[in-house]
Amino acid sequence: MIDLGDTPAAWRARFRDGEVRQTSALCDGYGQANLAVIPEAWADDFECFLRANPAACPLLARGRAGEWGLPALGDFDLRRDLPLYRLFRHGKAAAHTADVSGYWTPDLVAFAIGCSLSFEADLVAAGVTLRCHGAGRSCSAFDTTIPNRAAGGFGGNLVVSMRAIPADQVGLATSVTRQHPRSHGAPVHIGDPKAIGVDLAKPVDGIGLTDIGPGEVPVFWACGVTMERAIASARVPFAITHAPGHMLITDTRVKGQP
Structure with a gap:
């Protein structure tokens, strides 16, 4: 080869x-x-x-x-x-x-x-500390209680990806990812997971980092696994x-x- x-x-x-x-x-x-x-x-x-x-x-x-x-x-x-x-x-x-x-x-x-894996390198390059970006590591995804906009028979609820971001870098992370609309864009929720129906103990398929360290905030982006929920619905x-x-x-x- x-x-x-x-x-x-x-x-x-x-x-x-x-x-x-x-x-x-x-x-x-x-x-x-x-x-x-x-x-x-x-x-x-x-x-x-x-x-x-x-x-x-x-x-x-x-x-x-x-x-x-x-x-x-x-x-x-x-x-x-x-x-x-x-x-x-x-x-x-x-x-x-x-x-x-x-x-x-x-x-x-x-x-x-x-x-959203497409924008992670830009987050790191901009100075955002991203523990989930590296060999053998990844962000996690979660089901929410937020309904999607239905079309035909396709509906279901939104799935989000989560990354633990240092509190003083959340604004920077938001600014960077807003420039990536083709990779989900800016976060859809910042802070309390329960506000969107997320249980951090139940990541999709058990994949990815779910812990929130001292001084970190859970930040949630819309996730493409949403399409699986639409296919299921x-x-x-x-x-x-x-x-x-x-x-x-x-x-x-x-x-x-x-």
Whole structure:
């Protein structure tokens, strides 16, 4: 194999060869994306849902039925180039797999949705202390009691990601992430988790840092896992998503801070 270094193409090749790992802190400066793949019959309503909930589901690209590429975001094979996928049947999570080639059918439509892992390097570069950004570490995600704007059969509640931010850096973190609307933008809530129905003891899939240290404040951003709750609410007969934390690494550059 040609040595591509620490590039998006190199990481995708490693995933294609069977390596499974979370993508937090990989390829700083390149955008990461949530993936949703659903039958064409549901695709227009799903896109309406995404556009109705842009903070949680900023739409980066939509593919054509049966195609497993998204040329606007890079040269990759969506069936094999993510580290881990989740399969849904009738709206319920059914299995995880590292390769969905055998499940891809001509009626499936792929959607890429912005991911907050894309802005973490900018937070660190701006001087925000971010304990969840590093090899083997990641932010956590939580279900809330905030309803999404429904479209067609798609609805459910908002999912948020949480990062513990030093209190004197919350304003800076807000300012930096506001400049990343394609990666969820500014926080949707700061402070008391219970105010939005979050239980810090119950992160989605048990993934990520959940502790709040002395002098830190829990800060919450809208999260792309929201689309899973929408798929569940619609009871889509079959769907494929990334496994939480195991994102699509694209070839698109993230705009850094001045």
